[in-house]
Amino acid sequence: MTATREGAIRVGDATDTPAEKRGMTLNLRIWRQNGPSAKGKMVTYKVADISPDMSFLEMLDVLNEQLIQAGDDPVAFDHDCREGICGMCGVMINGMAHGPQQTTTCQLHMRSFKDGDTIDIEPWRATAFPVIKDLAVDRRAFDRIIQAGGYISVPTGTAPEAHSVPVPKKDADSAFDAATCIGCGACVAACPNASSMLFTAAKVTHLGLLPQGQPERNDRVVNMVAQQDREGFGGCTNIGECSASCPKGISMETISRLNHDLLGALRAGARPKS
Amino acid sequence: MPLDLFTVGDPIADTKAPMDVPIGERWSTRRFRGRLVNPANRRKMTIIVVGTGLAGGSAAATLGEAGYKVKSFWYQDSPRRAHSVAAQGGINAAKNYRNDGDSVHRLFYDTVKGGDFRARENNVHRLAEVSVNIIDQAVAQGVPFAREYGGLLDNRSFGGTQVSRTFYARGQTGQQLLYGAYQALERQIAAGNVEQHARTEMLDLIVVDGRARGIVARDLVTGEISTHYADAVVLASGGYGNVFYLSTNAKGSNTTAIWRAHKRGAYFANPCYTQIHPTCIPVKGDYQSKLTLMSESLRNDGRVWVPKERGDTRDARQIPEDERDYYLERIYPAFGNLVPRDIASRQAKNVCDEGRGVGPGGLGVYLDFAEAIQRMGRPAVEAKYGNLFDMYAQITGENPYETPMRIYPAVHYTMGGLWVDYDLQSTIPGMFVIGEANFSDHGANRLGASALMQGLADGYFVLPSTITEYLADGPFEKVDDSHPAAAEAIAGVRDQVQRLLSINGTRSPASFHRELGKLMWDLCGMERSEESLRKALDRIPEIRQEFWTNLKVTGTEGSFNQTLEHAGRVADFIELAELMCVDALHRNESCGGHFRAESQTPEGEALRDDENFAYVAAWEWTPEGAPPVLHREALEYEYVHLAQRSYK
Amino acid sequence: MLVVTVTDSAQRRTPKAAKTSSVFKKVVMAVSGIILVLYLIAHMIGNLKAFTGRESFNHYSEWIRTIGEPAVPAQTTLWIIRVVLLAAVVAHIWAAVTLWRQAKRARPQGYVTKKAVAQSYASRTMRWGGVIIFFFVIYHILDLTVGAVNPDGTGSTPYDRLVAGFSNPFVTAFYVIALLLLGMHLRHGIWSATQTLGQSNRRREVTVNAFAIVFASLLTLGFLLVPFSVLFGLID
Ligand SMILES: Cc1cc2nc3c(=O)[nH]c(=O)nc-3n(C[C@H](O)[C@H](O)[C@H](O)COP(=O)(O)OP(=O)(O)OC[C@H]3O[C@@H](n4cnc5c(N)ncnc54)[C@H](O)[C@@H]3O)c2cc1C
Ligand code: HEM
Ligand code: HEM
Ligand code: SF4
Ligand code: F3S
Ligand code: FES
8 A cells, every 4th residue: 555645743844944834825726616506616716924833724714814805705614623523624635635644624734735835625525425515515424324323222320330341451442442533524535435434334343342332233233334325425345545534543444343243243134224 | 899880689599409408418309309200291392402512412312312302403513523522631420449538528529629619519519429420321332431451440630639530531531422422312313302403503592481492593504594492491502712712612612502591581600710721732823713722631740841031032952950940840849730720820821921931922831741751761651642742743843752842821611601500490491501501510610520520410410300390390382483582582683694794894703703802811811800801891892893883794694604603603702701801800809710810819829708709690681781780699618618729 | 156155145134225235245246256266266277287288288178178077067067167257257247336336426526636545556446457357358268268369260279379379469468467457456355355354453454465465466477477488489
């Protein structure tokens, strides 16, 4: 595999920012689309005086401030926490989900670009993620995948004492690794098949590794997979773009686990609810 | 007392906690005495829950399970994105798994003391009792808490407590707890018990015959304004720290839901209590849109210092040991770098005010790991703090293994919020407020790892038990849009949207927000004085005036319009800011997160005035122009004795 | 025989929803792919017999057609193999095509700019590579089994056709391209099948990938030996 992506962080290269990196001027080519059914197109904008310390979204704020001043419609993009945890942000930057570093769009900083660069910005593209406006898409299909079985049924107040079921540290740690998926959708956006496999696999893995998750394990995987097909996501052919684009580094192993669980569940007679 | 700024109304009291039994029995007694709703009737009743954070998400799921018809609202695309997701450190619970002397009583005691004696004993005790159930619930849901090799749950100590009672999931405890609640909520949505309204913002509360009966909301995608009716309304819309523009809150965090409910009659309690977190990444430039918290745990091994000389611009590594001032270790030899948040924050501000701050603009202090790296070795430091160091490097482009990190305090949490009684009911019957949106459990200062505990306690356990007392009188008569109160609310919302769009001035909502935030930070921030607050109170009406005459909102009403969303939120922040300043001005004492320059000990520590201010300030809104009305709820301490905090 | 039982039983027990699930299709692809791989291993070893001379090679071709005789009529085993292979190819292509169409539906509008960050060349060429391999096989059968497109024509022996075909540099070049594509198809396919069948994990990943590379290279090399030897006159 040819990893063209830089590591998650770049350390120690900006303590003294070279003069040419201060106040960058950039050409932005941004997908503008007025609404879900409108036709969209790439529109070019110029922004000046971009500091390398700005986050990518702060750079877009600067652009939007300019647009509002000029009476134009600012670029719609989703964001909320701006610290890489809510999973709300996410755009294609120069053809890469969340841009050239393996992090969220909000945690990408402008020091990853050079003065004079042209940057292409597009929304996630997938039938299951219809565009709402410009760069904002509707990712509720993910919630419906969770609704199909991505939980442990435990009504409030019925839980046993927490220490009654010990969990080996190894399993707890692996479950945690899978559970860190923030539902951003970069995996779908990057996958040539527009498959949601990594997202679903992360949840199946998280719950499947814990003793609490066992009773519903077979039904969970069967139903979640059926739901992702119903939502119109593509099928996974193990290409691996998803994992390499995932800001939380959800591993390909989770997909293997899902497949393993699914085969086992089907053999055991589990069938999706219709 | 500056009577021109407010008037004083009748005192207010919580009448719901059963005071005739000892504190340890009050919660069970309340539950026993409260009326219940039988399952057949629950199906006939609708409950609106605004917010899907730890508080709202857990409440909606639990009420749905119980058989009520729940309608859930949130402004993001998915419930899983509520800002609870960002909490890093952990959640407290009095499990005493460490056998280190913890107990419900000790958690209760620590929280009352930590809140600088401005919280209600009853509420805090209940919180401590319920805390143990939260952990059971979360574990059963599959929350992957950190574990030890034996397979049992791990604990750490957090926020200056002497016991290890904090449960955590690496640096992402809030995320994992939220996903637990979110999954429970999605399960109820799938079961048809909860109706979901994603990307829908509550813009007003509908009060009919004195009862909260519904909300007016705007679909943020289509712009459609709709009404929703219910037998009770629950607000769980989070904190309002974004009044400062720069804070550790999410960009969308707002006061709109609670502020508009306040304008409909809900009292707003202690609005000036704001928590400033000491270990945040400093501001870089004026484009900065948000501040990022670095876990407090860094203070366990990092040493905080500034140069002794003011204006010392040498590289940190060039400054010799004897020219450094490890000021926390110097001033507080016993607690050193681990003093509570408010103290650490204020001292950082002090040294920066003296001109000894470091980094751009002189607003920062060093958090130095050189000594820790020498002592523990870099691999050990990496194992313990690696992800935080990475985050710092990602944001600043500096390598914290080589140069000390720079940190500065930032607004983090708001202890104030809508006033609620022991049942979590506001002054509007039928409207309940939970999570950070209410004022209830933390007094003037919140301890680390206690907000997650409170949100989940409220949502999973407290509200679902107490709301039945109110609903036992239901279902209430049907209301619809033709009711005058509803029609008036809808018209009001439409009106405001129209007004915002039609001003067509020259300034964006963001520019007003930034201006307001800076003013609040400078004049009503970490340290407040009569002078600064009066200055703020002069200035805020001017900002408001300019906002309503010179705002520019592009786009239309009937579409996805983020500028319009922002404008509405800023309008509310401006009004809230004024009330915060009035509250801060009237509270002529220092307590917890509220530090009045006039009220300090000779050593510069916060000085409470229990004689005059041992009360909750619950503010009533009055129509435009008239000053707000103060209702005092006296605080009494039966079990924890009033004492001055000392960390020397 | 393996395919038939597996697909059959899967068909009997699996309801429609699960059957059309994208993961199920992948299992079909993996199992059929593995059958094809097993055939290729045998085929490659058979081809190497070309180095032992005309007699031996033709004998091998003859042998294939007469296994089991006289218990079963001539060519029975060969036809069983052919049926299994055909079933595998049909299943494989069905799964590939439906997944391909699903992917198209899943993203009707592509990106203006798209960059691969992890995708290997091998994984990117699975589909078009597969199609080319498919056409290659048709050509190949017409060439060497039937002889229809072979310079030596239908009447010759397999060995003659082989030598005649590969003496033409263009034919050899075409074979080489197809074989390289096949190599890549297998390099990704082996890793992918392990993943699809749920047998991969972080620890095994390195091993599986290394095995896929070594195996695919050996197989490709083994196949390539014959045409190059003919081209350079080592076999005539
Ligand atoms: C960076 C950070 C770290 C923290 N770390 C810790 C920690 O380690 N331990 C700890 O105990 N506490 C911590 N806290 C505090 C704690 O996370 C919060 O106080 C708590 O999660 C708030 O939960 P909530 O449910 O009340 O509100 P939130 O989680 O903020 O949820 C608010 C909900 O309301 C919705 N909403 C808001 N306004 C509207 C509206 N107008 N209309 C419709 N819906 C609306 C939102 O969509 C969202 O669903 C931290 C806070 C921050 C910011
Ligand atoms: C250079 C490499 C190859 C050589 C020299 C070669 C040679 C041959 C020969 C001589 C035959 C005829 C055998 C006979 O009729 O007895 C044959 C048949 C066949 N080959 Fe190949 N082959 C090669 C590569 C391949 C590849 C890569 C594939 C598949 C992807 C393939 C698939 C087949 C098939 C399906 C048949 C028909 C078998 C049958 O009779 O049913 N071959 N090959
Ligand atoms: C028309 C011909 C063919 C087409 C269109 C085709 C297509 C594909 C596709 C699209 C995949 C899935 C890619 C992925 O997993 O990333 C695949 C997998 C595979 N193919 Fe083929 N292929 C063809 C022929 C062959 C042949 C001749 C062989 C064997 C010699 C083969 C062996 C495999 C194997 C082993 C896999 C892996 C199965 C899996 O992914 O689970 N294929 N093929
Ligand atoms: S798996 Fe990774 S890329 Fe996909 S939604 Fe989760 S965090 Fe985002
Ligand atoms: S990129 Fe796509 S094909 Fe599968 S491995 Fe990832 S989902
Ligand atoms: S804005 Fe929350 S992850 Fe980027």
